[in-house]
Amino acid sequence: MxxxxxxxxxxxxxxxxxxxxxxxxxxxxxxxxxVTNENTKEEILVGSLPEANVKLYATERTGLLENFRLHLSSGDKYLPFWFNVSNRSYWPSLFYKDINQDGKKELIFVLTTGYGNDTVKQNVHVFHEIKTDLGNAYEETLVDNPMAIILKNVKTNLTKSEAIITLGNKKTVIKIDELGVDPKHLFPDIAIGNITEFEILDNKLTANMGASVSPAGGYLGDFHITYTFKDKMYQVEKIEFIPNK
The missing domain is CATH 1.20.5 (Single alpha-helices involved in coiled-coils or other helix-helix interfaces)
Known part of the structure; x- marks a missing residue:
């Protein structure tokens, strides 16, 4: 023994x-x-929708909001892949609107993932209310990527003298000399997406995407995308190009 x-x-x-x-x-x-208590980051409230009893929390580190938690009456959703810049001017935007015209309001979250000189990058998340065995809950619904919509519907061509945008049967021609841009500083083609912003207009989800031809002074205008709910996702209903004036 x-x-x-x-x-x-x-x-x-x-x-x-x-x-x-x-x-x-x-x-x-x-x-x-x-992980010790000293290293655990405290959650902060970064947005709320009192009408829907919704609160959005995140932790903050240098330059970023991360580790998102969505508090709902049906329970909490943890969203580890969401992130947003920490600048309070660009904190998440929350909306509670009926954007698919089904008589029930949806939860819409717009996150800003980057910003700078002539640059704003955003993405959007939409949650539909659904019925489950345990009661009502929210489920995220797919939104078609606005860049994919542009690539499928728009043709561009850039020369030393002209920027040409073709959308369906409509062609927009913008003279380079009217922009005051040195042709030596032109991009190889029209650049789209340095500005990508989402908003709700007339109870419709919309996206704005900027178009430019040079790093400075080459702003052409915006593509305006209106979404509709079809085939269980949000996809393009209408797209138009609005030249800068």
């Missing part, structure tokens, strides 16, 4: 001597982190 006890003690000490260096190595190499 004593021999067994000594053997057990010896084995335990040997195992500790092996594991401690391995744990130290793993921690140093970043294979895992031990």
């Amino acid at each position: 004593r021999l067994f006890t000594k053997f057990t003690l010896f084995f335990s000490i040997l195992l500790m001597l092996i594991l401690i260096p391995l744990e130290t190595y793993a921690a140093e190499k970043g294979f895992y982190k031990i």
Whole structure:
């Protein structure tokens, strides 16, 4: 019995001597982190919709809001892949509107993922109210990517003298010299998407995408996309190009 006890003690000490260096190595190499209360980031309220009893929380680190949690009356949704810039001027925008005309209001969240000189990048998330065995809940619904809509519906051509945008049967021609842009500074083609913004207009989900031909002074105008709910997703209902004036 004593021999067994000594053997057990010896084995335990040997195992500790092996594991401690391995744990130290793993921690140093970043294979895992031990989270303590000091390192736990406090959630902050970044948006709310009192009418829908909805609150949106996130944690903040340098430049970003992340680790989103959506508080609903039916329970919480954790959204680890959402992120938003931490600048309060660009915090998430929340809407509670009936954008598919079914008589029930949807939850719409617009996140700003980047901004700068002549640049704003946003994406949108739409939740529909559904019935479940446990009561009403919200489920996210797909929104077609506005860039995919542009690529499927728009043709562009850029020369030293003209920017040409063809949308369906309508062609818009903009003279480069009227923009005051040096032809040496032109992009290889018309650039679309430096500005991507979402908003709700007349209870319709819309997206605006800017078009330009040079890094500075080459702004041409905006593509305005209106969405409709069809085939269980939000897809293009109408698209038009509005030249800068």
